[in-house]
Amino acid sequence: MASDIRDPIQGSKNYKHVTTAPIPRLEYKDPRAEELIQSGQPVIITDSDLVGSAYHWNLDYLCANLGNGLYTVYTSGNGKFKYYDEKKVPNVPSFQPPTSHTDMTFQDFASKLKRKDNSDWIYLQQPLNDTVGPRIELDFKGFNWDFAYRQMKRNRWGPLTSNLLLVGMAGVVTPAHYDEQENLFAQIQGYKRFLLFHPDQFECLYPYPIFHPHDRQSQVDFDDPDLKKFPQFSKLKGYEGIVGPKDVLYIPMYWWHQVESLEDHGETISCTFWFKAAPTEKVVYPLNAGQKVAIMRNIEKMIADTLKDNKNMPHFMRTMVQGRYS
Ligand SMILES: O=C(O)C(=O)C[C@H](CCCc1ccccc1)C(=O)O
Numbered sequence: 001m002a003s004d005i006r007d008p009i010q011g012s013k014n015y016k017h018v019t020t021a022p023i024p025r026l027e028y029k030d031p032r033a034e035e036l037i038q039s040g041q042p043v044i045i046t047d048s049d050l051v052g053s054a055y056h057w058n059l060d061y062l063c064a065n066l067g068n069g070l071y072t073v074y075t076s077g078n079g080k081f082k083y084y085d086e087k088k089v090p091n092v093p094s095f096q097p098p099t100s101h102t103d104m105t106f107q108d109f110a111s112k113l114k115r116k117d118n119s120d121w122i123y124l125q126q127p128l129n130d131t132v133g134p135r136i137e138l139d140f141k142g143f144n145w146d147f148a149y150r151q152m153k154r155n156r157w158g159p160l161t162s163n164l165l166l167v168g169m170a171g172v173v174t175p176a177h178y179d180e181q182e183n184l185f186a187q188i189q190g191y192k193r194f195l196l197f198h199p200d201q202f203e204c205l206y207p208y209p210i211f212h213p214h215d216r217q218s219q220v221d222f223d224d225p226d227l228k229k230f231p232q233f234s235k236l237k238g239y240e241g242i243v244g245p246k247d248v249l250y251i252p253m254y255w256w257h258q259v260e261s262l263e264d265h266g267e268t269i270s271c272t273f274w275f276k277a278a279p280t281e282k283v284v285y286p287l288n289a290g291q292k293v294a295i296m297r298n299i300e301k302m303i304a305d306t307l308k309d310n311k312n313m314p315h316f317m318r319t320m321v322q323g324r325y326s
Protein backbone atom coordinates (compact mmCIF):
# COMPACT_ATOMS: atom_id res chain seq x y z
CA MET A 1 0.00 0.00 0.00
CA ALA A 2 1.25 3.50 -0.74
CA SER A 3 3.52 4.67 2.04
CA ASP A 4 1.43 6.70 4.43
CA ILE A 5 2.64 9.94 6.00
CA ARG A 6 2.29 8.19 9.31
CA ASP A 7 4.76 5.42 8.51
CA PRO A 8 7.39 5.71 11.26
CA ILE A 9 10.19 5.89 8.71
CA GLN A 10 8.97 9.26 7.39
CA GLY A 11 10.61 12.14 9.23
CA SER A 12 10.10 10.69 12.66
CA LYS A 13 12.35 12.98 14.61
CA ASN A 14 13.10 10.81 17.59
CA TYR A 15 14.33 12.74 20.56
CA LYS A 16 17.23 11.03 22.35
CA HIS A 17 16.08 9.54 25.68
CA VAL A 18 12.38 9.73 24.77
CA THR A 19 10.79 6.28 24.36
CA THR A 20 7.37 6.29 22.70
CA ALA A 21 4.69 3.82 21.69
CA PRO A 22 2.07 4.69 19.07
CA ILE A 23 -1.04 6.60 20.16
CA PRO A 24 -3.97 4.27 19.32
CA ARG A 25 -5.77 5.21 16.08
CA LEU A 26 -9.37 4.06 15.83
CA GLU A 27 -12.21 4.64 13.40
CA TYR A 28 -14.83 7.17 14.43
CA LYS A 29 -17.52 4.46 14.63
CA ASP A 30 -15.36 2.03 16.64
CA PRO A 31 -16.87 1.80 20.16
CA ARG A 32 -13.36 1.27 21.58
CA ALA A 33 -12.57 4.93 20.73
CA GLU A 34 -15.18 6.24 23.17
CA GLU A 35 -14.12 3.63 25.71
CA LEU A 36 -10.57 5.02 25.62
CA ILE A 37 -11.91 8.56 26.09
CA GLN A 38 -14.04 7.34 29.01
CA SER A 39 -10.97 5.78 30.63
CA GLY A 40 -9.00 9.01 30.20
CA GLN A 41 -6.64 7.56 27.59
CA PRO A 42 -5.49 9.50 24.51
CA VAL A 43 -6.80 8.24 21.17
CA ILE A 44 -6.70 9.49 17.59
CA ILE A 45 -10.15 9.14 16.05
CA THR A 46 -9.92 8.92 12.26
CA ASP A 47 -12.49 10.07 9.72
CA SER A 48 -14.27 12.07 12.36
CA ASP A 49 -16.83 14.65 11.25
CA LEU A 50 -16.42 16.73 14.41
CA VAL A 51 -15.29 19.61 12.19
CA GLY A 52 -16.45 18.05 8.91
CA SER A 53 -18.03 21.35 7.91
CA ALA A 54 -14.56 22.93 7.98
CA TYR A 55 -12.66 20.40 5.89
CA HIS A 56 -12.65 22.87 3.01
CA TRP A 57 -10.84 25.48 5.13
CA ASN A 58 -7.54 26.58 3.64
CA LEU A 59 -5.59 29.85 3.72
CA ASP A 60 -7.43 31.41 0.77
CA TYR A 61 -10.89 30.46 2.04
CA LEU A 62 -10.09 31.77 5.53
CA CYS A 63 -8.70 34.98 4.00
CA ALA A 64 -11.89 35.46 2.02
CA ASN A 65 -14.31 34.60 4.81
CA LEU A 66 -12.80 35.32 8.23
CA GLY A 67 -13.72 38.98 7.93
CA ASN A 68 -11.32 41.75 8.97
CA GLY A 69 -11.17 41.01 12.69
CA LEU A 70 -7.76 41.02 14.35
CA TYR A 71 -5.98 37.76 15.16
CA THR A 72 -3.20 37.11 17.67
CA VAL A 73 -0.05 36.04 15.80
CA TYR A 74 3.00 34.82 17.72
CA THR A 75 6.53 35.17 16.32
CA SER A 76 9.51 33.02 17.31
CA GLY A 77 13.15 33.19 16.23
CA ASN A 78 13.72 29.45 16.64
CA GLY A 79 10.37 27.88 15.72
CA LYS A 80 9.51 27.06 19.34
CA PHE A 81 6.38 28.62 20.83
CA LYS A 82 6.65 28.01 24.57
CA TYR A 83 3.48 29.50 26.05
CA TYR A 84 3.90 32.04 28.85
CA ASP A 85 1.35 33.68 31.13
CA GLU A 86 1.78 37.46 30.85
CA LYS A 87 0.16 37.94 34.26
CA LYS A 88 3.03 36.05 35.92
CA VAL A 89 5.86 37.95 34.20
CA PRO A 90 6.20 40.42 37.16
CA ASN A 91 6.97 37.41 39.43
CA VAL A 92 10.24 36.76 37.58
CA PRO A 93 12.05 40.07 36.88
CA SER A 94 14.73 38.31 34.80
CA PHE A 95 12.14 36.64 32.53
CA GLN A 96 12.83 37.01 28.81
CA PRO A 97 9.71 36.23 26.73
CA PRO A 98 10.71 33.59 24.13
CA THR A 99 8.13 34.83 21.63
CA SER A 100 6.46 38.11 20.73
CA HIS A 101 2.93 38.57 19.52
CA THR A 102 0.92 41.17 17.63
CA ASP A 103 -2.66 41.43 16.40
CA MET A 104 -3.20 41.55 12.66
CA THR A 105 -5.86 40.74 10.08
CA PHE A 106 -5.92 37.19 8.78
CA GLN A 107 -5.07 38.58 5.35
CA ASP A 108 -1.85 40.11 6.67
CA PHE A 109 -0.99 36.85 8.42
CA ALA A 110 -1.61 34.81 5.26
CA SER A 111 0.56 37.10 3.12
CA LYS A 112 3.35 36.87 5.73
CA LEU A 113 3.05 33.07 5.60
CA LYS A 114 3.29 33.05 1.82
CA ARG A 115 6.37 35.30 1.75
CA LYS A 116 9.29 32.91 1.71
CA ASP A 117 11.71 35.49 3.10
CA ASN A 118 10.49 34.67 6.59
CA SER A 119 13.48 34.46 8.90
CA ASP A 120 11.06 34.04 11.81
CA TRP A 121 8.39 31.44 12.41
CA ILE A 122 4.82 32.66 12.88
CA TYR A 123 1.85 30.98 14.53
CA LEU A 124 -1.74 32.29 14.60
CA GLN A 125 -3.58 31.25 17.78
CA GLN A 126 -6.99 32.84 18.26
CA PRO A 127 -10.22 31.78 19.92
CA LEU A 128 -12.98 31.66 17.29
CA ASN A 129 -15.35 34.52 18.11
CA ASP A 130 -18.30 36.32 16.57
CA THR A 131 -16.19 38.65 14.42
CA VAL A 132 -15.87 35.88 11.84
CA GLY A 133 -17.69 36.25 8.51
CA PRO A 134 -21.09 34.57 7.83
CA ARG A 135 -19.57 31.63 5.88
CA ILE A 136 -17.23 30.74 8.76
CA GLU A 137 -20.09 31.13 11.22
CA LEU A 138 -22.10 28.69 9.08
CA ASP A 139 -19.16 26.22 9.03
CA PHE A 140 -18.77 26.62 12.80
CA LYS A 141 -22.47 25.94 13.37
CA GLY A 142 -22.03 22.90 11.15
CA PHE A 143 -19.53 21.24 13.51
CA ASN A 144 -20.79 17.92 14.86
CA TRP A 145 -21.77 19.41 18.20
CA ASP A 146 -23.74 16.26 19.10
CA PHE A 147 -20.47 14.31 19.16
CA ALA A 148 -18.71 16.99 21.23
CA TYR A 149 -21.54 17.30 23.74
CA ARG A 150 -21.98 13.51 23.92
CA GLN A 151 -18.34 13.20 25.05
CA MET A 152 -18.83 16.06 27.49
CA LYS A 153 -21.92 14.45 29.07
CA ARG A 154 -20.75 10.83 29.00
CA ASN A 155 -17.43 11.76 30.64
CA ARG A 156 -18.99 14.36 32.94
CA TRP A 157 -16.67 17.09 31.69
CA GLY A 158 -17.41 20.69 32.59
CA PRO A 159 -18.67 23.14 29.94
CA LEU A 160 -16.94 23.87 26.61
CA THR A 161 -14.77 26.94 27.26
CA SER A 162 -13.25 27.78 23.86
CA ASN A 163 -12.44 26.74 20.34
CA LEU A 164 -8.94 27.90 19.50
CA LEU A 165 -8.14 28.35 15.78
CA LEU A 166 -4.49 27.40 15.18
CA VAL A 167 -2.75 28.19 11.90
CA GLY A 168 0.92 27.31 12.05
CA MET A 169 3.79 27.66 9.62
CA ALA A 170 5.41 24.33 8.71
CA GLY A 171 7.94 23.38 11.40
CA VAL A 172 6.48 25.32 14.35
CA VAL A 173 6.80 23.51 17.70
CA THR A 174 4.74 23.89 20.87
CA PRO A 175 7.09 22.50 23.54
CA ALA A 176 5.99 19.99 26.18
CA HIS A 177 3.33 21.27 28.58
CA TYR A 178 0.09 20.17 30.17
CA ASP A 179 -3.29 21.93 30.26
CA GLU A 180 -5.93 21.84 32.99
CA GLN A 181 -8.79 21.19 30.59
CA GLU A 182 -10.03 18.23 28.55
CA ASN A 183 -9.30 18.71 24.86
CA LEU A 184 -10.73 17.33 21.62
CA PHE A 185 -8.09 18.45 19.11
CA ALA A 186 -9.42 18.53 15.52
CA GLN A 187 -6.95 18.63 12.62
CA ILE A 188 -8.20 20.33 9.46
CA GLN A 189 -5.16 20.81 7.19
CA GLY A 190 -1.56 19.62 7.31
CA TYR A 191 0.10 17.18 9.71
CA LYS A 192 1.12 17.53 13.35
CA ARG A 193 3.29 15.12 15.31
CA PHE A 194 2.18 14.79 18.92
CA LEU A 195 4.25 13.42 21.77
CA LEU A 196 2.04 12.61 24.76
CA PHE A 197 3.07 11.70 28.32
CA HIS A 198 0.94 10.40 31.19
CA PRO A 199 0.66 12.78 34.18
CA ASP A 200 2.80 10.28 36.17
CA GLN A 201 5.78 11.39 34.00
CA PHE A 202 5.76 14.67 36.04
CA GLU A 203 9.05 13.68 37.67
CA CYS A 204 10.73 13.28 34.27
CA LEU A 205 9.50 16.60 32.87
CA TYR A 206 10.32 19.12 35.65
CA PRO A 207 7.66 21.82 35.16
CA TYR A 208 8.54 25.44 36.01
CA PRO A 209 7.50 26.72 39.45
CA ILE A 210 3.81 27.57 39.57
CA PHE A 211 4.40 31.34 39.91
CA HIS A 212 6.69 31.32 36.82
CA PRO A 213 5.29 32.67 33.51
CA HIS A 214 6.05 29.21 32.05
CA ASP A 215 3.85 27.48 34.65
CA ARG A 216 2.68 24.10 33.27
CA GLN A 217 5.55 23.99 30.73
CA SER A 218 8.49 21.57 30.98
CA GLN A 219 11.88 23.14 31.78
CA VAL A 220 13.60 20.48 29.66
CA ASP A 221 14.68 21.45 26.13
CA PHE A 222 13.89 18.25 24.23
CA ASP A 223 16.43 19.21 21.56
CA ASP A 224 19.24 19.63 24.10
CA PRO A 225 18.25 18.11 27.46
CA ASP A 226 20.41 19.07 30.46
CA LEU A 227 20.62 15.68 32.17
CA LYS A 228 22.64 17.10 35.06
CA LYS A 229 19.78 19.39 36.01
CA PHE A 230 17.02 17.03 34.86
CA PRO A 231 18.40 13.47 35.27
CA GLN A 232 15.03 11.67 35.21
CA PHE A 233 14.32 13.02 31.71
CA SER A 234 16.31 10.06 30.36
CA LYS A 235 13.59 7.75 31.72
CA LEU A 236 10.74 9.54 29.92
CA LYS A 237 8.19 7.19 28.36
CA GLY A 238 5.21 8.25 26.28
CA TYR A 239 3.20 8.02 23.12
CA GLU A 240 3.67 9.44 19.64
CA GLY A 241 1.26 9.94 16.76
CA ILE A 242 0.75 12.04 13.67
CA VAL A 243 -2.64 13.68 13.19
CA GLY A 244 -3.76 14.68 9.71
CA PRO A 245 -6.91 16.10 8.12
CA LYS A 246 -10.11 14.61 9.59
CA ASP A 247 -8.33 13.20 12.65
CA VAL A 248 -9.41 14.16 16.16
CA LEU A 249 -6.97 13.57 19.06
CA TYR A 250 -8.32 13.35 22.60
CA ILE A 251 -5.78 14.97 24.94
CA PRO A 252 -6.83 14.10 28.51
CA MET A 253 -6.41 16.86 31.10
CA TYR A 254 -2.96 16.91 32.80
CA TRP A 255 -1.42 14.80 30.01
CA TRP A 256 1.82 16.38 28.81
CA HIS A 257 2.08 17.01 25.09
CA GLN A 258 4.52 18.46 22.59
CA VAL A 259 3.23 19.38 19.14
CA GLU A 260 5.10 20.03 15.93
CA SER A 261 3.81 20.95 12.48
CA LEU A 262 5.66 18.62 10.10
CA GLU A 263 8.29 20.45 8.08
CA ASP A 264 7.44 19.54 4.51
CA HIS A 265 3.65 19.52 4.56
CA GLY A 266 2.81 23.22 4.44
CA GLU A 267 0.92 25.24 7.01
CA THR A 268 -1.31 23.47 9.51
CA ILE A 269 -4.89 24.38 10.46
CA SER A 270 -6.34 22.97 13.68
CA CYS A 271 -9.25 23.72 16.00
CA THR A 272 -9.34 22.78 19.69
CA PHE A 273 -12.41 22.03 21.81
CA TRP A 274 -11.41 22.75 25.43
CA PHE A 275 -13.74 21.61 28.23
CA LYS A 276 -13.46 22.55 31.91
CA ALA A 277 -12.57 19.74 34.28
CA ALA A 278 -15.26 17.46 35.59
CA PRO A 279 -16.44 18.69 39.02
CA THR A 280 -14.77 16.42 41.60
CA GLU A 281 -17.46 14.36 43.30
CA LYS A 282 -16.35 11.83 45.88
CA VAL A 283 -12.56 11.50 45.99
CA VAL A 284 -11.72 7.85 45.34
CA TYR A 285 -8.47 6.35 46.66
CA PRO A 286 -5.83 5.63 45.55
CA LEU A 287 -5.50 9.07 43.98
CA ASN A 288 -4.59 9.10 40.31
CA ALA A 289 -1.56 10.94 38.91
CA GLY A 290 -3.64 13.90 37.67
CA GLN A 291 -5.14 14.41 41.13
CA LYS A 292 -1.66 14.38 42.64
CA VAL A 293 -0.57 17.11 40.19
CA ALA A 294 -3.62 19.15 41.22
CA ILE A 295 -2.72 18.69 44.91
CA MET A 296 0.95 19.67 44.30
CA ARG A 297 -0.26 22.79 42.48
CA ASN A 298 -2.53 23.77 45.37
CA ILE A 299 0.25 23.26 47.93
CA GLU A 300 2.72 25.28 45.82
CA LYS A 301 0.15 28.08 45.45
CA MET A 302 -0.51 28.14 49.20
CA ILE A 303 3.20 28.27 50.08
CA ALA A 304 3.85 31.00 47.49
CA ASP A 305 0.89 33.06 48.73
CA THR A 306 1.88 32.60 52.39
CA LEU A 307 5.62 33.26 52.05
CA LYS A 308 4.88 36.19 49.72
CA ASP A 309 8.50 35.99 48.57
CA ASN A 310 9.22 33.36 45.93
CA LYS A 311 12.94 33.54 46.75
CA ASN A 312 12.17 31.83 50.08
CA MET A 313 10.37 28.88 48.47
CA PRO A 314 13.37 26.63 47.65
CA HIS A 315 14.75 26.83 51.19
CA PHE A 316 11.32 26.44 52.77
CA MET A 317 10.44 23.36 50.71
CA ARG A 318 13.90 21.79 51.07
CA THR A 319 13.72 22.28 54.85
CA MET A 320 10.40 20.49 54.87
CA VAL A 321 11.70 17.32 53.19
CA GLN A 322 15.48 17.27 53.68
CA GLY A 323 16.51 14.50 56.04
CA ARG A 324 12.86 14.01 56.93
CA TYR A 325 11.19 12.68 53.80
CA SER A 326 14.13 12.43 51.43
O1 LIG B 1 -4.40 22.07 22.00
C1 LIG B 1 -3.45 22.11 22.83
O2 LIG B 1 -3.56 21.96 24.07
C2 LIG B 1 -2.10 22.36 22.30
O3 LIG B 1 -1.14 22.40 23.07
C3 LIG B 1 -1.96 22.58 20.82
C4 LIG B 1 -0.75 23.46 20.47
C5 LIG B 1 -1.03 24.96 20.58
C6 LIG B 1 -1.56 25.34 21.94
C7 LIG B 1 -1.41 26.81 22.22
C8 LIG B 1 -1.73 27.12 23.64
C9 LIG B 1 -1.14 26.39 24.66
C10 LIG B 1 -1.46 26.72 26.00
C11 LIG B 1 -2.34 27.74 26.26
C12 LIG B 1 -2.91 28.45 25.22
C13 LIG B 1 -2.59 28.15 23.90
C14 LIG B 1 -0.38 23.21 19.01
O4 LIG B 1 -1.16 22.57 18.29
O5 LIG B 1 0.71 23.69 18.61
Ligand SMILES: [Zn+2]
Binding pocket: 177, 178, 179, 257
Ligand atom coordinates in the same frame (compact mmCIF):
# COMPACT_ATOMS: atom_id res chain seq x y z
ZN1 LIG C 1 -1.81 22.09 25.12
